Amino acid sequence: MTMEAIRTEAVRAGDVRLYTEDLHLHYGDVHALKGINMEIRGHHVTALIGPSGCGKSTCLKTLNRMNDVVPRVRITGSVVLDGEDVYGKAVDVTVLRRKVGMVFQAPNPFPMSVYDNIAYGPRVHGIRRRIVLDEIVERSLVGAALWDEVKDRLKKPALSLSGGQQQRLCIARALATGPEVLLMDEPTSALDPISTLKIEELMAQLKRDYSIVIVTHNMQQAARISDYTAFFLLGELVECDRTDRMFASPRDRRTEDYITGRFG
Amino acid sequence: MSRPRRKLHRNRAPGPAGRRAHPAPASGGGTAGRGGVRPVALASQAAGAGRAGTKRPANSIDTGRWAKPPVELAMHGLFLLCGLLAVAAVLFMTVYMVASGGPVIAKVGPGAFLFGRTWDPEKMRFGILPMILASLAATFGAILIALPTGILAAVFLAKLAPPRVAAVLRALVDLLAGIPSVVYGLLGALLIMPLIFRLQTALGLPTRGSLLAAILLLVIMILPTIISVSETAIRSVPAPYEDAALALGSTRLQSIFKVIVPAARSGIAAGTVLGTGRAIGEAMAVIMVAGNAAILPELLKPVRLLTASIPLEWAYSGGLHRDALYGIGLTLFVFIMIINIVLNRMLKKGGVSLDS
Numbered sequence A: 001m002t003m004e005a006i007r008t009e010a011v012r013a014g015d016v017r018l019y020t021e022d023l024h025l026h027y028g029d030v031h032a033l034k035g036i037n038m039e040i041r042g043h044h045v046t047a048l049i050g051p052s053g054c055g056k057s058t059c060l061k062t063l064n065r066m067n068d069v070v071p072r073v074r075i076t077g078s079v080v081l082d083g084e085d086v087y088g089k090a091v092d093v094t095v096l097r098r099k100v101g102m103v104f105q106a107p108n109p110f111p112m113s114v115y116d117n118i119a120y121g122p123r124v125h126g127i128r129r130r131i132v133l134d135e136i137v138e139r140s141l142v143g144a145a146l147w148d149e150v151k152d153r154l155k156k157p158a159l160s161l162s163g164g165q166q167q168r169l170c171i172a173r174a175l176a177t178g179p180e181v182l183l184m185d186e187p188t189s190a191l192d193p194i195s196t197l198k199i200e201e202l203m204a205q206l207k208r209d210y211s212i213v214i215v216t217h218n219m220q221q222a223a224r225i226s227d228y229t230a231f232f233l234l235g236e237l238v239e240c241d242r243t244d245r246m247f248a249s250p251r252d253r254r255t256e257d258y259i260t261g262r263f264g
Numbered sequence B: 001m002s003r004p005r006r007k008l009h010r011n012r013a014p015g016p017a018g019r020r021a022h023p024a025p026a027s028g029g030g031t032a033g034r035g036g037v038r039p040v041a042l043a044s045q046a047a048g049a050g051r052a053g054t055k056r057p058a059n060s061i062d063t064g065r066w067a068k069p070p071v072e073l074a075m076h077g078l079f080l081l082c083g084l085l086a087v088a089a090v091l092f093m094t095v096y097m098v099a100s101g102g103p104v105i106a107k108v109g110p111g112a113f114l115f116g117r118t119w120d121p122e123k124m125r126f127g128i129l130p131m132i133l134a135s136l137a138a139t140f141g142a143i144l145i146a147l148p149t150g151i152l153a154a155v156f157l158a159k160l161a162p163p164r165v166a167a168v169l170r171a172l173v174d175l176l177a178g179i180p181s182v183v184y185g186l187l188g189a190l191l192i193m194p195l196i197f198r199l200q201t202a203l204g205l206p207t208r209g210s211l212l213a214a215i216l217l218l219v220i221m222i223l224p225t226i227i228s229v230s231e232t233a234i235r236s237v238p239a240p241y242e243d244a245a246l247a248l249g250s251t252r253l254q255s256i257f258k259v260i261v262p263a264a265r266s267g268i269a270a271g272t273v274l275g276t277g278r279a280i281g282e283a284m285a286v287i288m289v290a291g292n293a294a295i296l297p298e299l300l301k302p303v304r305l306l307t308a309s310i311p312l313e314w315a316y317s318g319g320l321h322r323d324a325l326y327g328i329g330l331t332l333f334v335f336i337m338i339i340n341i342v343l344n345r346m347l348k349k350g351g352v353s354l355d356s
């Protein structure tokens, strides 16, 4: 089956939440994404892999329009979320970003208390009532497997947590706005193996409620946690397939070279 | 550890190393007190000699030279000297101020001096309450206007203005911060006073210098410092905070005012304290617009700030009057310290802090 065929089939079947269509992105003169056609399935983990500078982060950021703030950026093609074009004229990016949450490579909690970090998103979206906020904070922290560790120190500065805890706090903060899709850009690359393991376990749980896209440089991680994998090279999407299938029998020679460690 | 080792190498150079090795125990702690570092040096020298023989291997990190070369030591001394000099200057000033301003306050009586409502040197009345209140009113009035204005301007420069516009404005702001205050006084006399004269005429008041004019002038004088320091603080807030705020669905302005400005809070506080300190200490410009009558302050009536009496009356003062001016100096000194502390407390409260 061609990729095109797999794609249309999946979209029709309705398990694709989010897909890009002939997506091109230029940073000034740099052609960073070259006609990406990629689909993200609901309640699965999709891993984006590829050598440094191939456009993984760029592609991830087009999904919640975090590229909008970059000067001299030019985007063509479309990103479709539940049937709506993310780059459509009438799209409110704040609503989009509430639906498509993001976790960054380095933990970046705000210099506020643990509680205020989590409550930030809901507050920005107009939730003021204390009981509601309390409930959201607890639910998000439980969801990010952090509640037990911080429930007695909600008023403590978030920056006093360990790096791994901070990253789970950032996940909790992203969960607090009630997203449907979670984007994670190398969320464990700044963490120790134990914290990494915790976050990987967490993702296995989170995919029950969310669709997850994760950028990773770690092949084992991609193989362990993802259901689908997209391989990028020099701004192109070389291959996008079920992870087990891609790792067992990649269709493209370049994919095979990369995942077997022959380059990159 | 590094001290005895350094000594060791200086002592090592001449003569055989092991000669006096045996009597000194390797502990060091007990012997150090008596004869300086020397006995310890010999002790560890002995240990060293025992371990490695008298010869060092060619690639030893133990080079036999001083751990700190003379230049380094000399610079250390220089830095220490400069540090001590600064501390000494502050101490000297404090002592001098207290010694010269203290007696008059004791003589007039602290209550009568600080809370007396009449300043009339000819009748030997030295109450400075009107000046204290005028200074307080002018300072906090100016901060009340300048702080929000300054933060908004800083946000504009740091986050919203197109880069080229920001560059030009930034240069202008820095230029303003360096203008001598007398020039600001002229500006006040030429621009601010006539405006307020109109207001005074409309209200049937005599057209004189006023508290309002002093406040507006101070605002103009402290704004450049607040803007420039706050802008730096805002620009140095790590970008990931902003990214996180945007990714959570904040608008640009929400990310600025709910995350970035609070994170820059201590820098903004520093700018405010700096600007305010400069403005309060400034006598000349304010004298030109304030009217300088030592009466209890009202917005549209003349006021005299603490700084004003000294330059106004110094030349013809003598005796107790001159001492009273010293007393004002001391009061001003304490006043500025208190304002700094209060501002720091107020502005930094709830700001970024890893320890709490």
Ligand SMILES: Nc1ncnc2c1ncn2[C@@H]1O[C@H](COP(=O)(O)OP(=O)(O)OP(=O)(O)O)[C@@H](O)[C@H]1O
Pocket (backbone or CB within 6 Å): A027, A028, A030, A032, A050, A051, A052, A053, A054, A055, A056, A057, A058, A059, A070
């Ligand atoms: N803000 C930007 N302005 C200009 N060029 C950029 C910008 N961000 C990324 N690029 C360029 O776009 C290309 C893709 O970058 P991107 O960050 O998406 O790579 P990546 O696959 O995430 O790499 P890594 O694995 O190192 O994170 C690179 O050539 C990079 O130099």
Ligand SMILES: [Mg+2]
Pocket (backbone or CB within 6 Å): A056, A057, A058, A185, A215
């Ligand atoms: Mg990246």
